[in-house]
Each structure stands twice: as structure tokens, then as C-alpha cells.
Amino acid sequence: MTSLTFYGGTGEIGGNKILLRDGSTSIFLDFGKNFGRERQFYDEPYLSPREEKHLIYLGILPKIRGLYKKDDAEPSIDAIVLSHPHADHWDYIRYVKNSVPIFCGETTKTMIVAKELASAGQRAEYKIANLTSNQGQQVFKKFQTFRTGDVLNIGSIKLEPIHVDHSVPGAYGFIIYTSNGVIAYTGDFRLHGPKATMSMEFIHKAKQAHPDVLITEATNIVDAKMVSESEVEEKIRHIVSTTRRLALAGFYLNDIDRLTTFWQAAKTNGRQLTVSTKQAWMIHNLQGDKHLNLFGLEDPNVLIFQREKKRQYEWEKTLKQHYPDKIVDSYYVNAHQDELLLAASFFDMNEMVEVQPEPGSVYILSQSEPFNEEMEIDYNKLLNWLEICGLPLYQVHASGHINPDELKWAIREINPGKLYPVHTERPKLLATYIRDLKIEVVCPQNGMEYPL
Numbered sequence: 001m002t003s004l005t006f007y008g009g010t011g012e013i014g015g016n017k018i019l020l021r022d023g024s025t026s027i028f029l030d031f032g033k034n035f036g037r038e039r040q041f042y043d044e045p046y047l048s049p050r051e052e053k054h055l056i057y058l059g060i061l062p063k064i065r066g067l068y069k070k071d072d073a074e075p076s077i078d079a080i081v082l083s084h085p086h087a088d089h090w091d092y093i094r095y096v097k098n099s100v101p102i103f104c105g106e107t108t109k110t111m112i113v114a115k116e117l118a119s120a121g122q123r124a125e126y127k128i129a130n131l132t133s134n135q136g137q138q139v140f141k142k143f144q145t146f147r148t149g150d151v152l153n154i155g156s157i158k159l160e161p162i163h164v165d166h167s168v169p170g171a172y173g174f175i176i177y178t179s180n181g182v183i184a185y186t187g188d189f190r191l192h193g194p195k196a197t198m199s200m201e202f203i204h205k206a207k208q209a210h211p212d213v214l215i216t217e218a219t220n221i222v223d224a225k226m227v228s229e230s231e232v233e234e235k236i237r238h239i240v241s242t243t244r245r246l247a248l249a250g251f252y253l254n255d256i257d258r259l260t261t262f263w264q265a266a267k268t269n270g271r272q273l274t275v276s277t278k279q280a281w282m283i284h285n286l287q288g289d290k291h292l293n294l295f296g297l298e299d300p301n302v303l304i305f306q307r308e309k310k311r312q313y314e315w316e317k318t319l320k321q322h323y324p325d326k327i328v329d330s331y332y333v334n335a336h337q338d339e340l341l342l343a344a345s346f347f348d349m350n351e352m353v354e355v356q357p358e359p360g361s362v363y364i365l366s367q368s369e370p371f372n373e374e375m376e377i378d379y380n381k382l383l384n385w386l387e388i389c390g391l392p393l394y395q396v397h398a399s400g401h402i403n404p405d406e407l408k409w410a411i412r413e414i415n416p417g418k419l420y421p422v423h424t425e426r427p428k429l430l431a432t433y434i435r436d437l438k439i440e441v442v443c444p445q446n447g448m449e450y451p452l
């Protein structure tokens with residue numbers, strides 16, 4: 001028998017964990033953190049889940065025999081396959097036994113490991129990777145990386161990963177061959193981004209495979225913004241060109257397209273993009289990735305902004321060794337306001353005391369992906385800071401998720417026997433929106449098993 005069981009991503013954005021059983025072979029497609037449901041029970045950092053048992057008790061992690069670190073039984077899962085490096089698609093692998101192989105794209109592995117090396121506060125037993133002066137860099141998971149064109153054979157299941165465009169690099173969709181039919185899984189994708197041709201390639205290949213089942217994301221079935229990355233670039237360039245003093249920008253660490261957009265806007269306006277140390281660490285780690293075509297930290301239009309802090313972690317020391325002349329502090333920013341485009345998130349706001357943005361400075365907010373459930377609270381707090389600093393707020397953003405009309409077109413093209421919408425708060429809206437396509441739509445219930 002072949003079946004699909006959806007844990008997370010059902011009627012909600014993110015937290016995808018899709019169990020595919022095919023005879024004696026079992027794999028998970030994604031194993032993401034469920035930000036929304038964790039927030040219903042926890043209040044970080046005062047109360048957070050310490051061990052997997054807490055999340056299992058709450059029904060946030062699925063109860064699967066032998067899968068987790070504190071279960072002595074043999075794992076009943078053969079592998080976990082990750083679609084892309086957003087935490088709502090991978091973060092819970094930290095609770096899974098290190099012996100369970102993790103399949104993902106090369107860039108996904110690099111970004112997960114880089115993020116892990118620069119994150120303090122994880123309990124040692126749940127770390128995916130670590131960097132210390134004694135041991136150097138250690139990766140604890142059994143990663144097996146793939147690229148488009150590879151074929152993965154896991155037991156009776158055959159997977160073909162095909163790159164797609166999303167707001168993070170290293171994103172893939174999959175065509176999956178089982179004993180009882182073909183499944184296509186989009187992961188998260190879009191058709192209005194700079195690498196739309198990659199998503200088109202996925203749609204084309206999925207169509208050729210005549211899938212019995214399509215599992216698609218449908219995040220933007222409500223609240224679609226209809227802005228492309230090139231429009232974002234044009235707007236940001238314009239805002240920076242009319243800014244007389246300091247231009248500040250808030251955007252996500254792993255949105256490499258947006259990072260590149262800000263770098264270009266800085267360059268064309270004769271400014272230096274001043275990235276955070278965490279962004280610099282990510283850029284440093286991605287330098288070996290030839291497919292990304294990402295600028296380097298030695299670029300004359302780039303500086304690294306170091307927050308005032310007492311303790312230096314190992315990754316920060318590494319950065320300092322590699323780029324000693326590139327690191328600047330708040331006082332430098334204060335003295336060079338019309339020469340810089342400063343990446344400053346809500347978490348950098350304490351630095352504004354020394355930065356002291358002068359009249360004529362602006363703040364550009366360029367993020368709104370809904371998987372960051374904390375956004376709304378941070379947003380109001382950010383506004384309070386901007387008010388004190390006298391910084392007007394511009395919002396410029398293009399989503400990482402496909403627009404409704406393009407999604408409908410993609411579904412019509414692929415023409416599956418059955419459709420499972422995930423990663424959306426309104427799967428039923430999608431079902432009624434595409435009712436004229438005469439495709440059976442099943443809105444999956446959390447934890448329910450659906451035979452193929």
C-alpha cells in the first residue's frame with residue numbers, strides 16, 4: 001500500500017511534514033518547525049520546548065516509533081527529504097536521530113549548517129552542527145545532497161528533485177515514483193521571481209510525469225501582493241537615490257535575492273551595503289556555491305556592521321580573521337551616513353543610540369513572509385523605535401510564493417488526478433477557486449492517512 005499522511009502545513013502556513021509510505025519504505029517530505037502552533041503553547045525565551053516529548057505531547061511533532069533521539073527503538077523512517085532551507089520546512093530534524101539520512105540540495109545544506117553554527121542557545125544534544133575553537137566545525141547529521149537531474153532511490157521510492165524559484169536559494173520541487181503511482185510536490189515556489197524559468201521547468205516536468213497526486217503550496221491564495229523582485233529593485237533604488245542621509249533596511253537573512261537587490265541599489269547610488277555579521281557569515285559560507293553568483297565580502301561596495309557586544313563567538317572570530325578591514329561599528333556608521341545602506345533589523349535597534357540617524361534618513365522594510373509569526377508584534381515595536389529615531393517607513397516587498405492566477409495555471413498544466421493543498425490557511429478557498437478545472441481537491445486533515 002502507498003499512502004500520504006500530513007503532519008503540519010494543513011490549513012496553516014509552514015510546518016510541513018508529509019509522511020510517504022510505500023510498502024516497507026517510509027520517508028518524510030520536509031520536517032519543518034511549526035511556528036504558529038508552538039506559539040499557542042510557548043513564550044520564547046521564557047518558556048520553550050526543551051525536548052521532543054514536549055512537542056509530541058502537544059501533537060506538534062508526530063508520534064513515530066524510533067524516529068527521535070530519546071527513543072531507543074530502531075527508526076521506522078528511511079529518510080527525510082527537504083525541499084528548501086526555510087526553518088518551517090526543516091528545523092525539527094534536530095529532534096530526529098542523527099542516523100536518519102537527510103536528503104537536500106547542496107545550498108540547503110550550506111545554509112542550514114551556516115545558520116546552526118551562528119546560533120547560540122540551542123541545547124547541545126539537538127544541535128545540527130557546531131563550531132568551537134577545540135573541535136573546529138562539526139556536522140552531526142548525515143546529509144546527502146542532490147542537484148537537479150539527480151535521481152534518488154530510497155527503498156521502493158524514486159525521487160527526481162527539480163529546482164524551483166523561491167525567496168531562498170536551494171529550493172526544489174519533487175517528482176516521486178511509488179509502487180502505486182506518481183506524486184508531484186511543489187515545495188514553496190513562485191513564478192514572479194528572478195529565476196522563474198526554474199519553476200517553469202518543474203511545472204513542465206511534472207506535467208510530463210502525469211502525476212496521480214499533486215501536493216502544492218497555496219500560501220498566497222489570500223493576501224497576494226503582485227509585486228515582482230525587479231519592481232522591488234527599482235523601488236529600492238529610487239528610495240535610496242532620494243535619501244540624503246542614512247538609508248536603513250530590514251530584510252531576512254536568507255533572502256539572497258533581496259540581499260543582492262540591496263547590494264545593487266547601494267552600488268548604483270554610490271553607497272556601501274553594510275550587512276549584519278549574521279548576513280556576512282551566510283555570504284561567507286555561500287562563497288563556494290558557483291551556481292548562486294553572489295557578491296563577496298571583499299567587494300568594495302560591502303562593509304560588515306558589528307553590534308556592540310561583550311562576547312565573541314567562534315564564527316564571529318572567523319569573520320574577523322577573514323575580513324579585518326571590513327568590520328565597522330555604530331560610530332563609523334554615525335560618521336558616514338550619506339555613504340551607507342545599513343541592513344538593520346528590529347534586533348539592531350539598540351544600536352540606534354550611537355548611530356543617531358540624522359534628519360533625511362529613512363527605513364525600508366523589505367520582508368513580510370508569513371512564516372515569521374512574530375512579525376506583527378515586532379512590527380509595532382519597530383514602529384516605536386522608528387518614531388523615536390524620526391525614520392519614515394517604506395515597505396517594499398515581493399513574496400516568495402506563487403500568485404493565485406499563476407498557481408491555477410500551473411495546476412491546469414500539471415493536471416493531476418488529485419490535488420492536496422498545503423502551506424495555506426485557506427485550502428478550501430483554493431478548492432472553490434479552481435472548481436472549474438474539475439480536479440478532485442482534498443484538503444488534508446492533520447495526522448490522517450490518505451491512500452494513493
Ligand SMILES: [Zn+2]
Pocket residue numbers: 084086166188400
Ligand atoms: Zn519557504
